[in-house]
Amino acid sequence: MANSFTSGQQWSAGLQAQGLRCAALVLGVCLSHGVRADMLALDDDQLAEVQGAGIGFVVDNAMVDGSKATTTITGLTDPSGKSVSIAVRNLYLGATGSNKGATLAPVTIGRLAYPFKLNLYKGSVLTTQLSDGRTVSTLPSDADVLELAFPPLISGSAGQPCISGYAGAGSGCSSRASEKLDLGARFDFTLPSGTTTRTDVLNLNFQELAMDGSYLRFWGSSARSQLVGELRLNLYAKTLDIMSCAAGTTNCSSAAEMAARSVYLTNAYASVALGYGKSQPLLFSVASDGNFNLELPALTSANAADFYANAPRTSLVIDNLNFGGTRPSYGVAPADGSGVNLGRSELSGLSFNYLKVTSHSL
Known part of the structure; x- marks a missing residue:
């Protein structure tokens, strides 16, 4: 608290x-x-x-330093029955400017005016803000909804830059610069390879990350006799560095070697919207074999007009996308001629007429 x-x-x-x-x-x-x-x-x-109906809270002076800790996920197998393991290393969370977790300091996420919220409301009370700034009601009015909400998106003069120095992401975030965070982790995937094993590495490092406007909502649908919901996942990041090797190991020790195995995004943001409670809620279910299903049911002609007018959309924007190349400083794209620069990429206004995701045993 x-x-x-x-x-x-x-x-x-x-x-x-x-x-x-x-x-x-x-x-x-x-x-x-x-x-x-x-x-x-x-x-x-x-x-x-x-x-x-609910509580608001702020995450005060939070810091995670997992530089000396390893969490290993076991019990997984490939189609041949051979063991697969995932080791999580170098997990960190802290204030911005951490240099990929090397110099961590605590960070306070949210504030009393714009806290995290755990709510229990009628569907008629809860709303969502669309990318065009409109606020709409997306839920059945009589549903009893349990919601976990991040600090909200806001409009007007009270808004903060969602990504510092980049107007393209807008100024509708409630989080100030001091409330954004650095977050990262390394994943080691140990996989069978012939008669031996191999280890594939994935490093993720977010800098100046904010998740304003994200929420997860659940309620019970008597008509469907199951748990349903809505998910809105917003990610705003000054940089995202993805590297496919472990720093300091063979062929991954020099700056040039690490850069050659890196994908680097600057001024990137995503808004993933799954579920529109009035006509296309996100359906949760578990099959008899223990695997789970996530489904967005098919739209009908009767509800399509309202859906296309008011349902939140999914968008992904990357101001600069680079493969390889060395960078002069934090938050700056590689110099011309260094690596492969794909420039700006954008996918906006995506909606799902039907979607089904099912997990499977490996």
Whole structure:
């Protein structure tokens, strides 16, 4: 929970679902050393004013340093029954400017004005912001929806640059520069190769990452007798560095060798939208063999007009995409003639008439 309250400041949280109003609490949190804060009860008049359903929270002074830790995922097999393992190394999360996790510092994500939220609301209350700035209702009005929401997208003068120095991503984020983060990890895939094994490596390093406007929503559909939902995943990154070798190993020690095995994105952002609750919710199910299914049901002529007018779309924009090449500094594309520069790439306004994803045993 956040501890960035001013001395003596109080806030209240109430829970209300399906016509039942729960008792609310007032929590006083003080920053001044030695000051005591007490839990206070609300009277009936104050309780009557509580209309919210859920909690808001801030991730305060967070930092993850996994430079000396390894998590190994085992129990996987290939089609021949041979073992496959995935080792997760060098996992880190911290403030921007970490130099791929080498100089980590804590970061506070979200703030009291724009926190993370865990909500329980009627579908008629929750909305989403489209890429054109419109705010629309996407959910069945009578659904009881559980939502995990990141700090929101906002409009107007209160907005912050979604990617610093790049107007193309817009200024609709609530996260300030100090609330963005560096995030990365290395994945080692140990795979059978003939009579021996081989290890394939994938390094991912995000710099100045924000996920404003992302959310995951669940509710039960009585008509379908199953769990359904909506997913909105927004990613804004100043840079994304993808490298297919382990730094310091053979053929991956010099700057030129590492650059030759890297894909480098600058000013990249994605908005992935799966599910439109009114007519095309995301369906979750598990088969009898333990594999899961995600499905977006086919549209019908009766709901197509509303879907195309109001459903969130999926977009992917990369301001600069490079393969190989050395870079003069952080956030800067490789110099001309260094590596292969594919320039700007964009996929915008994608919607799914039908989609089904099924997991399979290896």
